[in-house]
Amino acid sequence: MDKNYLNQVDDIPIKCTQDIVISRQKGRELARKSGFSVSEQTRFATAISEITRNVLTYATEGDCYLFEKTLDGYHMVIAQIVDHGPGIDNPKLAMNDGYSTGNGLGLGLPGAKRLVHELNINSMPGKTLVEIIIKGRVYR
Amino acid sequence: MKKIPILYLNSILIASIQTELTDEEVLSFQSELLKKNNKLMAKGVIIDVSTLDVIDSYMAKVLGDLTTMVKLQGSAFLLCGVKPAVSSTLVDMGMMLTKIDTFLSLEKAFNFLTSNDRKFQ
Ligand SMILES: Nc1ncnc2c1ncn2[C@@H]1O[C@H](COP(=O)(O)OP(=O)(O)O)[C@@H](O)[C@H]1O
Numbered sequence: 001m002d003k004n005y006l007n008q009v010d011d012i013p014i015k016c017t018q019d020i021v022i023s024r025q026k027g028r029e030l031a032r033k034s035g036f037s038v039s040e041q042t043r044f045a046t047a048i049s050e051i052t053r054n055v056l057t058y059a060t061e062g063d064c065y066l067f068e069k070t071l072d073g074y075h076m077v078i079a080q081i082v083d084h085g086p087g088i089d090n091p092k093l094a095m096n097d098g099y100s101t102g103n104g105l106g107l108g109l110p111g112a113k114r115l116v117h118e119l120n121i122n123s124m125p126g127k128t129l130v131e132i133i134i135k136g137r138v139y140r
Numbered sequence: 141m142k143k144i145p146i147l148y149l150n151s152i153l154i155a156s157i158q159t160e161l162t163d164e165e166v167l168s169f170q171s172e173l174l175k176k177n178n179k180l181m182a183k184g185v186i187i188d189v190s191t192l193d194v195i196d197s198y199m200a201k202v203l204g205d206l207t208t209m210v211k212l213q214g215s216a217f218l219l220c221g222v223k224p225a226v227s228s229t230l231v232d233m234g235m236m237l238t239k240i241d242t243f244l245s246l247e248k249a250f251n252f253l254t255s256n257d258r259k260f261q
């Protein structure tokens with residue numbers, strides 16, 4: 001069996017706040033099915049909630065893609081949240097606690113980073129991709 | 141739009157959030173609750189979140205705002221039933237809900253408000 005596969009599980013369009021709820025529910029469900037603990041499911045779902053809300057706040061719409069991947073003995077669940085809005089002006093600054101150009105708490109990005117194993121930002125005007133990853137060892 | 145039932149019992153307003161709410165539904169719940177409390181002048185307001193799987197920074201902000209507003213109305217505000225996974229997530233996110241009085245269960249919150257010897261105002 002191929003041990004290094006990337007498998008797209010879902011594509012959730014983000015157009016209204018109901019889609020935030022759907023994205024985090026589907027993310028949680030995927031984490032649960034992949035054997036992550038309730039605490040890890042909750043952290044992953046909450047991170048998805050933060051990043052997808054940013055899409056509606058700072059862009060207009062986007063997508064939440066969910067993937068599964070097994071690599072080097074690790075099983076990963078990945079959410080890639082994409083929008084085609086103005087981009088994050090200064091991603092480094094945006095990662096600081098309390099930094100907000102809107103009227104949020106400024107905890108979305110830095111908070112989400114603390115909840116998952118990896119958070120990567122790739123942003124420019126016209127395309128923003130925020131990727132979050134949780135991983136666990138595969139014992140088999 | 142989903143509506144959360146708000147009950148009135150022993151001068152206490154009780155609402156249990158049992159489904160995931162959109163931002164708009166959270167806001168309409170907030171204004172509904174404030175309106176009801178304005179009319180009834182409850183001794184306290186209890187919000188039960190024991191079936192909520194996610195409290196993100198938006199929900200946390202609304203709960204914090206609600207605490208301030210309900211207290212300004214002259215009522216106590218109690219939150220109960222925050223799941224262990226949810227509370228640890230909130231702490232790691234950096235959302236300090238320290239100004240909210242929280243209780244383990246609805247029963248404990250209710251007893252606290254109705255007991256005569258409570259050292260609380
Ligand atoms: N998808 C996005 N597109 C453009 N800017 C963004 C996006 N996501 C985040 N940002 C910028 O990063 C800042 C920090 O985001 P966040 O940590 O979620 O805090 P908040 O949403 O409370 O402002 C935002 O205020 C905004 O300026």
Ligand SMILES: [Mg+2]
Pocket residue numbers: 050053054104107108109
């Ligand atoms: Mg945000």
